[in-house]
Amino acid sequence: MTRGILLASVACLLVVFIALPLSLLVAGVGDLDLAFAEREAIANTCWLALGAAVLALVVGVPVGWVAARRRLPRLLESAIVLPYAVPPYVTTVAWMVLANPTNGVLLRWVPVNVYTLGGMIGVLGLHLSPLVALAARDALARIDPALEEAARVSGASPARTFLRITLPLAAPGIAASAAFVASSAASSFGVPYLLSSSAARPIPVLTLRIFRALELAPVTGRPLAVALSLILLAVGLALPMLVRVVQGRRSFGTARLARPRPAQPAGALAAVVWAWLALSVLVPIGTIALTSCASAFGHFDAFTLEHWTAVITESRSQGALLRSGWLAAGAATAAVAVGALLATVAARTPSRPVSVLVGLARAPWAVPGSVFALAFLLAFSQEIRFILADRATLVLALANTPWILGIAYAVKSLAVPLDGVGAAVRTVDRSVEEAARVAGASWGRTQLAIVLPLLRPSLVAAWVLVFAGSFCEVSMSVLLRGPGTEVLGTRLFELLSYGSPQQASVLAMIVVLAVLAGGPVLAGRARWASS
Amino acid sequence: MxxxxxxxxxxxxxxxxxxxxxxxxxxxxxxxxxxxxxxxxxxxxxxxxxxxxxxxxxxxxxxxxxxxxxxxxxxxxxxxxxxxxxxxxxxxxxxxxxxxxxxxxxxxxxxxxxxxxxxxxxxxxxxxxxxxxxxxxxxxxxxxxxxxxxxxxxxxxxxxxxxxxxxxxxxxxxxxxxxxxxxxxxxxxxxxxxxxxxxxxxxxxxxxxxxxxxxxxxxxxxxxxxxxxxxxFVGILNTLPTAVRAGRTEIADLEAPGGQVEIGFRPESVRFATSGTPCRVERVVYRGAFSRYHVRVGEHPVIVDTNEPAGPCIQVVDAWIMGA
Structure with missing residues (x-):
């Protein structure tokens, strides 16, 4: 009974906040030729996607191999995810200090310019490379060693064994991660925005063009924005679809479920991981830390705390920080509540309506932030009236309120608790619940005393992930924020473009510290979990 | 209850x-x-x-x-x-x-x-x-x-x-x-x-x-x-067809309605003997506590679990008339 009411309300929410905006987006398609005129943006987006995927493969696979076959120190092992955890615009700030073409710190040694398509590929490729590294590590580590040993016994050299046995077995997982990197790079907004606005000649990509179209003409620009969005969706889906088609339904039943920790210490090979980590996060974070304390921009000889005090006392940055914190906390709580409910029901009592709801809830995660924000604008820039039984009128007036941001954050990340909690639910054997019922606990009591504690690690993890993503969010926020509802990401961009890059570095450092604080929470284990 | x-x-x-x-x-x-x-x-x-x-x-x-x-x-x-x-x-x-x-x-x-x-x-x-x-x-x-x-x-x-x-x-x-x-x-x-x-x-x-x-x-x-x-399902089953004379089966001496019936019995309910039903031993597997003899009675396979050495005939000690 309670479950029915809960599910019905979730269904209503999903229809209003997912089905409605996305169908308005599809319905808004007019002239696709508008978008095909933007050839340069389409080409740049494709190059950006491909380039980032190739770079992520080149640096990620070796890192993944070392992590799979050699024992790394625990801290280094858990740091593999760090480049992905730090938002890419944070590292972009650092590369703008290090490699800008006028007074970049690196210019003293090498002529590099980050304000190029290559710069975007570099920053995004490194940011996304942990996805490939982790996929490669898991795929390689789960190959039963007996398969490789059998090849060696049969007379294959180590190199031949790697090429003929190891790589083909690991390839599906690695290819899927590379395809995901490509579509993530295509839908990225922050990095292209920052690098293109400072470039000598703008470097248009699709997300940027969507933003500009709406910035210049909030209403008349919509047909162009919608057309661009559809192209972007197509580009983002193309590579993952291709990978899926090429691989077909091939999966090898050779995988071991648990990933064993390798016995052989990494030794000198750890340097591979360290070098990659230095390039993708340690040097950028160090640069931001120094910049946030440097008296003069780009000069690291005199230091001051004035930028920190300025940011912390100045009302706009302060307000943006607080607003982001509250919105992210609210979004995380709402997303985890709805996602966990759906995931539990889908795992325990699967049915067609429930799987439709799950599909609907997962959809926004696959849509680029700029596109989803556009769909939200189409749906909610005017107030919506729901008239119930001729009497009660529900007015939904979200435009220019913080609510629209919070709801967008929550809805966009529903897939995180759905997948995380869903996986956890499936590991809880049904009989554990049934044993509680037989022991005399009611359904509600069983959920509270048995299911909830068992799911708690996954609930906490999902909450932290949604919080972190929403706290740093920028590509939806730039489109959905109203005049009075600045958030951390948009404030950082503003400081960087028009104000003080040093104060922007302070905000970037705050983001980094927030990310680092989330790490131990995610790494924490339930005290009953056996080693 | x-x-x-x-x-x-x-x-x-x-x-x-x-x-x-x-x-x-x-x-x-x-x-x-x-x-x-x-x-x-x-x-x-x-x-x-x-x-x-x-x-x-x-x-x-x-x-x-x-x-x-x-x-x-x-x-x-x-x-x-x-x-x-x-x-x-x-x-x-x-x-x-x-x-x-x-x-x-x-x-x-x-x-x-x-x-x-x-x-x-x-x-x-x-x-x-x-x-x-x-x-x-x-x-x-x-x-x-x-x-x-x-x-x-x-x-x-x-x-x-x-x-x-x-x-x-x-x-x-x-x-x-x-x-x-x-x-x-x-x-x-x-x-x-x-x-x-x-x-x-x-x-x-x-x-x-x-x-x-x-x-x-x-x-x-x-x-x-x-x-x-x-x-x-509950154990190894031997079956043999047997004739009925004067209301009793030839093998195992059970009460039966007449004509020909099929009897069932367990491997440990069989003994080797010098008289009884003639059999031929095909294979012996030593199992520690007993030996398992795979024998044939005419065309019918029978399994015998016993500690004793094989003989030319078997005697069925405990059996039942097979139902459906």
């Missing part, structure tokens, strides 16, 4: 249980024995209230718990249950696992009772351990202590020992039987292991395709199986 099922049916697309009738006396140790897919687990889960029957009625200790218009929730049926997968709550210590069901019943001395129950399954000293640090056998002992501690009206055992290795299985089997008898509990055991059913229980019901094939004492099930399925 401990547990009673009246015409219980259940189907998921295909029929799982077809009008099952069972009467289990109070304090009786009763087994539901059958191959996988025969519906035995579904029957147990219907008694537990974890499934609802499509039709029919279920009584626990005389109370109607399932039937038209009645569905007493699992938690109000006063049961104890041991699962094949142990189902020990991994986030509670060993002691909490046993004490929580007692606390749910508002017993003031839950922890003392739980400690005593753990002692009875020889897990004293393990109270503060996390289940994840215990072996499979120890986890199952926690589950048994948990089920016994509440002094349930009926103890349900769902393949409780099949995840354990052979030696441990035998030890735990005896222990559970003893504890249940001491406490005077009604026990319903579901298993596909005939040895487990025969050695633990007072009566056994053999199930196939959702219907009861035979309900009887273990001895009767083994020595006088009601049909070919039961005979083949």
């Amino acid at each position: 401990g547990v009673e099922l009246k015409g219980v049916s259940k189907s998921w697309g295909r029929p799982i249980l077809r009008g099952l009738d069972l009467r289990i006396g109070a304090g009786e140790l009763f087994a539901l024995l059958g191959p996988s897919g025969c519906g035995k687990t579904t029957a147990l889960r219907i008694v537990a209230g974890l499934e609802t029957p499509d039709s029919g009625e279920v009584f626990v200790a005389g109370q109607r718990v399932a039937g038209p218009g009645v569905a007493v929730p699992t938690e109000h049926r006063g049961l104890g249950m041991v699962f094949q997968s142990y189902a020990v709550w991994p986030h509670m210590t060993v002691l909490d696992n046993v004490a929580w069901p007692l606390a749910l019943r508002n017993l003031p001395n839950a922890r003392e009772l739980a400690k005593a129950a753990l002692g009875r399954v020889r897990l004293g000293g393990f109270e503060d351990r996390w289940p994840g640090t215990l072996s499979g056998g120890q986890q199952q002992r926690v589950a048994i202590a948990r089920a016994l501690a509440t002094r349930p009206r009926v103890l349900l055992l769902d393949e409780p020992l099949s995840n354990l290795d052979a030696g441990l299985r035998e030890e735990l089997r005896d222990q559970v039987g003893l504890l249940a008898r001491e406490a005077g509990l009604t026990v319903l055991l579901v298993t596909h292991d005939q040895e487990e059913a025969l050695s633990m229980c007072d009566r056994v019901a053999v199930l196939a395709e959702g219907a009861v094939q035979q309900v009887a004492t273990p001895r009767e099930i083994y020595r006088r199986p009601a049909n070919r399925f039961v005979a083949g």
Whole structure:
């Protein structure tokens, strides 16, 4: 009974906040030729996607191999995810200090310019490379060693064994991660925005063009924005679809479920991981830390705390920080509540309506932030009236309120608790619940005393992930924020473009510290979990 | 009456249980024995209230718990249950696992009772351990202590020992039987292991395709199986056709209606002899406690388990007339 009411309300929410905006987006398609005129943006987006995927493969696979076959120190092992955890615009700030073409710190040694398509590929490729590294590590580590040993016994050299046995077995997982990197790079907004606005000649990509179209003409620009969005969706889906088609339904039943920790210490090979980590996060974070304390921009000889005090006392940055914190906390709580409910029901009592709801809830995660924000604008820039039984009128007036941001954050990340909690639910054997019922606990009591504690690690993890993503969010926020509802990401961009890059570095450092604080929470284990 | 099922049916697309009738006396140790897919687990889960029957009625200790218009929730049926997968709550210590069901019943001395129950399954000293640090056998002992501690009206055992290795299985089997008898509990055991059913229980019901094939004492099930399925499922089955003269069979000397009948018998009910039914020994396998002889009587294969050397003839000591 309670479950029915809960599910019905979730269904209503999903229809209003997912089905409605996305169908308005599809319905808004007019002239696709508008978008095909933007050839340069389409080409740049494709190059950006491909380039980032190739770079992520080149640096990620070796890192993944070392992590799979050699024992790394625990801290280094858990740091593999760090480049992905730090938002890419944070590292972009650092590369703008290090490699800008006028007074970049690196210019003293090498002529590099980050304000190029290559710069975007570099920053995004490194940011996304942990996805490939982790996929490669898991795929390689789960190959039963007996398969490789059998090849060696049969007379294959180590190199031949790697090429003929190891790589083909690991390839599906690695290819899927590379395809995901490509579509993530295509839908990225922050990095292209920052690098293109400072470039000598703008470097248009699709997300940027969507933003500009709406910035210049909030209403008349919509047909162009919608057309661009559809192209972007197509580009983002193309590579993952291709990978899926090429691989077909091939999966090898050779995988071991648990990933064993390798016995052989990494030794000198750890340097591979360290070098990659230095390039993708340690040097950028160090640069931001120094910049946030440097008296003069780009000069690291005199230091001051004035930028920190300025940011912390100045009302706009302060307000943006607080607003982001509250919105992210609210979004995380709402997303985890709805996602966990759906995931539990889908795992325990699967049915067609429930799987439709799950599909609907997962959809926004696959849509680029700029596109989803556009769909939200189409749906909610005017107030919506729901008239119930001729009497009660529900007015939904979200435009220019913080609510629209919070709801967008929550809805966009529903897939995180759905997948995380869903996986956890499936590991809880049904009989554990049934044993509680037989022991005399009611359904509600069983959920509270048995299911909830068992799911708690996954609930906490999902909450932290949604919080972190929403706290740093920028590509939806730039489109959905109203005049009075600045958030951390948009404030950082503003400081960087028009104000003080040093104060922007302070905000970037705050983001980094927030990310680092989330790490131990995610790494924490339930005290009953056996080693 | 401990547990009673009246015409219980259940189907998921295909029929799982077809009008099952069972009467289990109070304090009786009763087994539901059958191959996988025969519906035995579904029957147990219907008694537990974890499934609802499509039709029919279920009584626990005389109370109607399932039937038209009645569905007493699992938690109000006063049961104890041991699962094949142990189902020990991994986030509670060993002691909490046993004490929580007692606390749910508002017993003031839950922890003392739980400690005593753990002692009875020889897990004293393990109270503060996390289940994840215990072996499979120890986890199952926690589950048994948990089920016994509440002094349930009926103890349900769902393949409780099949995840354990052979030696441990035998030890735990005896222990559970003893504890249940001491406490005077009604026990319903579901298993596909005939040895487990025969050695633990007072009566056994053999199930196939959702219907009861035979309900009887273990001895009767083994020595006088009601049909070919039961005979083949609970042990090795030998059959031989034999002529009937003057109302008695030629082989085994059983009373029979006349003409030609088929008799069934167990490998250990056969002796080698110098007179009787002529046979030919084809193969001998030494099995330690006995030797297994693969012999032929005419064209018919017969298996003989004995310690004695082979002879030219066999004599069947104990046999029955085969039914359907």
